[in-house]
Amino acid sequence: MxxxxxxxxxxxxxxxxxxxxxxxxxxxxxxxxxxxxxxxxxxxxxxxxxxxxxxxxxxxxxxxxxxxxxxxxxxxxxxxxxxxxxxxxxxxxxxxxxxxxxxxxxxxxxxxxxxxxxxxxxxxxxxxxxxxxxxxxxxxxxxxxxxxxxxxxxxxxxxxxxxxxxxxxxxxxxxxxxxxxxxxxxxxxxxxxxxxxxxxxxxxxxxxxxxxxxxxxxxxxxxxxxxxxxxxxxxxxxxxxxxxxxxxxxxxxxxxxxxxxxxxxxxxxxxxxxxxxxxxxxxxxxxxxxxxxxxxxxxxxxxxxxxxCPDRKDRLELDRPKGRIDVNGLRYHAPETGEPILKGLSFHLAAGSTLAIIGPSGSGKSSLCKCLVGAWPASFGAVRIDGADVAEWDSDDLGRHIGYLPQTVRLFSGSIAENIARLGPPETHLVLEASRRAGAHDLILSLPEGYETETGPYSDTLSGGQKQRIAMARALYGDPSVIALDEPDSNLDGNGELALAAMIRDLKERGKTVIFVSHAPALLRFADMVAVLKEGGLARFGPRDEILSSMMKPAPVKPRRVAEARV
Structure with missing residues (x-):
């Protein structure tokens, strides 16, 4: 039937x-x-x-x-x-x-x-x-x-x-x-x-x-x-x-x-x-x-x-997660070509920890971020938050507990307040709290219409750095348990970098699980754990000091064989 x-x-x-x-x-x-x-x-x-x-x-x-x-x-x-x-x-x-x-x-x-x-x-x-x-x-x-x-x-x-x-x-x-x-x-x-x-x-x-x-x-x-x-x-x-x-x-x-x-x-x-x-x-x-x-x-x-895409069965709404993340055999293949992008990643991140993801361009850092927040479904393996598979979690329910800043920031048609509120009815105290924690409150007030400034593909005149800081406030809206930031400092000036550092420090102090992609030493110092990706695989994973020190060690020099010349 x-x-x-x-x-x-x-x-x-x-x-x-x-x-x-x-x-x-x-x-x-x-x-x-x-x-x-x-x-x-x-x-x-x-x-x-x-x-x-x-x-x-x-x-x-x-x-x-x-x-x-x-x-x-x-x-x-x-x-x-x-x-x-x-x-x-x-x-x-x-x-x-x-x-x-x-x-x-x-x-x-x-x-x-x-x-x-x-x-x-x-x-x-x-x-x-x-x-x-x-x-x-x-x-x-x-x-x-x-x-x-x-x-x-x-x-x-x-x-x-x-x-x-x-x-x-x-x-x-x-x-x-x-x-x-x-x-x-x-x-x-x-x-x-x-x-x-x-x-x-x-x-x-x-x-x-x-x-x-x-x-x-x-x-x-x-x-x-x-x-x-x-x-x-x-x-x-x-x-x-x-x-x-x-x-x-x-x-x-x-x-x-x-x-x-x-x-x-x-x-x-x-x-x-x-x-x-x-x-x-x-x-x-x-x-x-x-x-x-x-x-x-x-x-x-x-x-x-x-x-x-059949209807999803109604699921019991789970409790607010604490932020523990378990990645088991995660593989992600490009939908059109089937080419593997992430290859068998497995690691554990305790709730309240901060993870820095580093690696060369094209190593799969942004792809891993998207899989961790449930934006991309795993081809094989699983990503679990507090034991629940993100692929089986209703996206709207999960989204209330997740903050995500993509590498390419896009603000949608509507006011800044509506964008921060994730296009839902803006709750004033939550919008202001998220903006202040992201260090974007004064920036938004300096705009001609403040929080009512219209944004969108054709109406906004904001700079890349301004968009990024507003998007950070959007990621913090509702006080999520897990926050993933993909290249959060890519468009920031000096003031923006200071605001970003203060935001990550505040998130750590409040026991939030933070994941960010960055190579900036100023941000790496906030990381508890570091994941090094190479060609879609997990090359290294462990405490920050241990990983960084191992990466700074010079590679052993192989002895050179000297051929004896016959005279």
Missing amino acids: SETTPLKVVMRAVRRQLWWLLGLSLLCNLLLLTSSVYMLQIFDRVLSSGSYGTLLWLSGIAAAALLTFGLIELSRRQMLSGIGGWIERELSGEVMRRAMRQRLRDGRAAADTSDVTDLRSFLSGDALLAFLDAPWTPVFLAVIWAMHPLLGAIAVAGALILFALAVLNDLLTRQRLARVNGAMRRNRTDAAVYMEHAETLAALGMMGGTVARWSDAQRGLDARSDGARALSTTFLAASRSLRMIIQILMLGTGAYLVLQAELTAGGMIAGSIILSRALAPVERAIGAWRSYGSYREATARLSELFRQ
Whole structure:
């Protein structure tokens, strides 16, 4: 039995609403016969009898029917709009949460919130209305058949030909459009990254080359999609031309039947109007097929995301950890390539200890930090805090007890206070306490709007050092038990380094477990333990003085062999 996911629950609810929409569509399509019936009665009754009363009553009834049609059509569209908004509200957060989890675990996500937007666009737009109206085409065809079997045969043949064109259009364009759409999504993502890092591109003189590179890729994608789009457009144009030809054939046949006294003039006109109503949904469905293709692909990607990232079972919330860390056989492999980055690390860190991680560039220091705080799941082995595996701990629960300063600092859209409060409702005393302990309080007050200064990818004007000190305050928010700092002094000036040293000293005195990556002697003196990484492995681990003294010893000189020369 397949697992019930939020996506399945939402789509099941949508399908229940579709039954109501189908009922409303039936009423709408029946009321669309109003103009045809009105025309038939005018030609066959009013003009032949000259009755003004009949004309008045028929006109009133037709107006009331069309007014009812307008109200029902409004209800249909409002229902679709409400369904689209509800889908986005119900799924966007779930999709974002799972996409982030899969991105951390696998290096990429099967779907994202743009797929939810594709679902909303199809389910709340005209494309779905075309498909909802199409099933009632047989009703119109039956009415035409009742007027005369020959007219009915022409109408049925025309509908079948248009339907065959729709199916052929899907078979010939579906795969090509799916591949091109996926590549275009990636290209749009690249464009967003380029715009976000415009300062770097401008400073390095890369803007022209970057834009040219992106434009070349976009032109290549456009060229690949031109054939499929041209084919789809050809089918659409052919269907419209064919519909007009069938309508002319219907009029001509109707005129012949009138001359044969097998049909009235009103029936001829009414049959032509009903035929246009019968074929319009089929023609609209051909135009909406591309939107349906995007909906189908988005549904498949979302289903895969929910399959690969199922709901986590509710877990008992654990007590606040003291900060003991046990690393057992930790291995981490790059998600995309499978290349090992951390290789079988094992060590123990007592609660309240301070660990310095050192090693050459590319040795895995930042990767180890991310695994220790649960940001990256271990490929093999385990990282435990107070005996609990961080991979099995709910990330939101664990995050309240963890402070983390990444190597590349990013402040998110919002105020400084909101960023320090980790984008939750800022609790004033906790924000101020974290800022003061990080030595950032006076720095923040010196800004024009203080704690209300807006930050984000495009709105902030803070320096790298200012961002780093605010991010330190964010790491200390809520008084966490374990604090990991990755290169915390990389952007700091003299005052910032003094504030950092005071912060680490304060954390040690309050019994917090502190882990930092740094080569600065001023920080290493605060370390109780030192871990030396080399090529992803643990080269040394032990008390600071012991490790540093062993590293400072000169390597033993191997005796050189002197070859005896024969004279």
